[in-house]
Amino acid sequence: VYFDHDLGKLTELAKVANQIGVERFVLDDGWFGSRRDDTSGLGDWVISKDVWPEGLAPLIDVVKANGMEFGLWFEGEMVNPDSEVYRAHPDWILNVAGRVPPTGRGQLVLDLTNPNCYQHVFDQTNKILTDFDISYIKWDHNRPLVDPGHNGKAAVHEQTKALYRLFSELKVNHPGLEIESCASGGGRVDLGIAQIVDRFWVSDCNDALERQYIQRYTQVAIPPEMLGSHIGPTESHTTGRVHSLGFRAITALFGHAGLEWDITKATADEQAHLKSWATYYKQNRDLLHSGKVVRVETNNEATFVHGVVSQDKSKAIFAYVTLQGQAASRANAILIDGLDSNRSYSVKAVYPVGKPVFQERTGPKWLDGAVLTGKALTQIGLRPPILFPETALLIEIEAI
Numbered sequence: 001v002y003f004d005h006d007l008g009k010l011t012e013l014a015k016v017a018n019q020i021g022v023e024r025f026v027l028d029d030g031w032f033g034s035r036r037d038d039t040s041g042l043g044d045w046v047i048s049k050d051v052w053p054e055g056l057a058p059l060i061d062v063v064k065a066n067g068m069e070f071g072l073w074f075e076g077e078m079v080n081p082d083s084e085v086y087r088a089h090p091d092w093i094l095n096v097a098g099r100v101p102p103t104g105r106g107q108l109v110l111d112l113t114n115p116n117c118y119q120h121v122f123d124q125t126n127k128i129l130t131d132f133d134i135s136y137i138k139w140d141h142n143r144p145l146v147d148p149g150h151n152g153k154a155a156v157h158e159q160t161k162a163l164y165r166l167f168s169e170l171k172v173n174h175p176g177l178e179i180e181s182c183a184s185g186g187g188r189v190d191l192g193i194a195q196i197v198d199r200f201w202v203s204d205c206n207d208a209l210e211r212q213y214i215q216r217y218t219q220v221a222i223p224p225e226m227l228g229s230h231i232g233p234t235e236s237h238t239t240g241r242v243h244s245l246g247f248r249a250i251t252a253l254f255g256h257a258g259l260e261w262d263i264t265k266a267t268a269d270e271q272a273h274l275k276s277w278a279t280y281y282k283q284n285r286d287l288l289h290s291g292k293v294v295r296v297e298t299n300n301e302a303t304f305v306h307g308v309v310s311q312d313k314s315k316a317i318f319a320y321v322t323l324q325g326q327a328a329s330r331a332n333a334i335l336i337d338g339l340d341s342n343r344s345y346s347v348k349a350v351y352p353v354g355k356p357v358f359q360e361r362t363g364p365k366w367l368d369g370a371v372l373t374g375k376a377l378t379q380i381g382l383r384p385p386i387l388f389p390e391t392a393l394l395i396e397i398e399a400i
Contacts, residue, residue: 001262003030005035007049009264011062012205015262018066021272021278024137024258026071029275033083039106043079043086045124052266056132064133067264071136071178076121077163078107078142085120094159096149104143112162113150113238122166129174137141138201139167140181154377160192167196177387181226186214186303189222197258199228206232206260207239212304212321215255218296224308225289229255231274235261243390245270247351249277249320249353250392253306254288257281280352294338302326303384309338313374316397321327322387324379333381339374343399347382350396359386371400 001009005027010277013222014025029035030050033044041048047055058073064069079086079093084091093108101108112118128134148156171177181188182201190201202218205211208240211229218227229252237244252258263271281288291308294316298305302325307318320334339345349367363385366372377397387393 001160002028005030007062010059012264014066016266016271017068017114017259020259020263020274022068022259024069024071024136026073026136027056027059027077028073028138029140031072038241040080041080042075042107043083043110043325045074045076045121045128049163060133062221069135070131070133072134073138073140074125075140075142076105076125076166077110077112077159078140079110080106081108082106089117089120091381092120092150094145094150094155096147097152099147099294101147102293104146109143109145109148109153109345110160111150112166113155113158117163118166122169125166126173127172128172130178134174135176136178136180137170137271138180138182139197141188143184144187156378157277158396164192164196167193171196186218187322189218191221194222194226197226201228203302205236205238206230206242206248207236207241208232209323210239211251212323215251216306219255219293219295223289224293227255228258229253230260231277232260238357239242241390243355245273246351246353246356246392247392249273250321250394253277253317253394254306254319255279256289263272277353280350281384287317291316291334293337296335296337298332298335300332302389303331305334305336307336307338311338313338313343318395320384320387320393320395322389322391325389328387330382331386334384334395335379335381336374336377336395339377339397340374341375341378343374344371345374345397346379346400347377347395350394352394356391356393357386357388 005104029091033041033050035041060070066245085107092110094111105281110117167179179200180201181193185204203214231248231252287310291310292305294309295304302323304321307316309316347366348369364383366382
């Protein structure tokens with residue numbers, strides 16, 4: 001909904017989310033200060049009376065009544081020149097030799113190494129979390145650092161340490177609080193902050209094709225349970241590509257899954273498929289978030305094969321993904337790594353968001369169920385169905 005904060009619209013959204021099985025509802029930018037667009041208000045973390053005259057309580061009550069936790073967006077390190085805090089304290093920004101750095105996205109960067117500035121950000125954030133039942137915050141950072149100095153010295157290292165301290169103090173004051181680290185996407189994914197936060201937002205692009213690459217390589221360092229992966233709208237807002245719900249949903253499944261889509265505009269069939277997908281995700285979340293991530297080398301730029309295998313090798317979920325059209329008349333076999341070569345496994349395709357479109361009249365027999373050894377799955381593999389480009393198929397594997 002972007003900056004359109006309307007209680008009626010958000011109430012409708014919460015009701016549909018509840019029917020689908022959503023567990024957390026996060027309110028994004030626009031709830032504070034003079035923030036009616038992205039040019040004003042950053043730094044003033046006080047609820048806007050213009051937008052929320054009764055505070056956030058009416059919305060939080062609706063969210064909680066629909067069985068969900070409530071989360072809130074912040075960009076606490078940033079400030080708009082058009083804000084109360086900047087007008088009162090123009091010296092509270094990172095700078096070199098007193099120069100005002102060029103703005104990025106209409107923003108300057110607050111100097112958290114300044115104790116007074118740090119206390120302002122902490123106090124205003126802490127008050128919001130104290131006054132309302134908020135279990136999750138999304139902490140954004142939407143511009144690069146330019147002239148990041150403090151009293152003539154480089155300040156990036158101390159600025160980073162100050163943020164770690166701020167997050168840690170908020171968690172002490174609010175036990176159970178979860179924090180998502182976001183920096184215009186994946187600009188702040190580091191092993192220091194990974195010890196403090198609970199989740200990373202790795203890109204503002206929800207295009208499922210782009211996400212296949214983003215998530216594949218981010219997961220080399222970051223486990224799926226910390227990687228935010230959302231189903232976006234049918235037409236991606238960042239690329240204009242149009243993808244099936246199946247492709248978007250299977251892509252989002254392998255991470256800390258969610259929705260970033262006005263689902264009140266989804267059709268009844270789409271909402272039913274989303275409910276089925278949410279149920280499947282919850283049923284398999286322990287495996288998806290605790291198993292061993294496997295990225296199969298396919299020697300084929302047109303496909304990805306990836307999945308998660310349980311630690312005892314008794315169960316696995318894999319995705320076969322077509323990234324582009326197949327040049328060969330017959331695609332390479334789907335090889336499954338990570339299993340016990342001496343055990344037998346049942347293998348089948350599953351369709352929590354409906355079947356993909358197959359280009360062949362008769363698909364491989366294993367789609368309906370087959371039994372193979374781990375060694376056969378690793379060395380011989382499965383004959384892939386012929387799928388359209390930018391399509392995904394979900395495969396369940398279980399020891400018998």
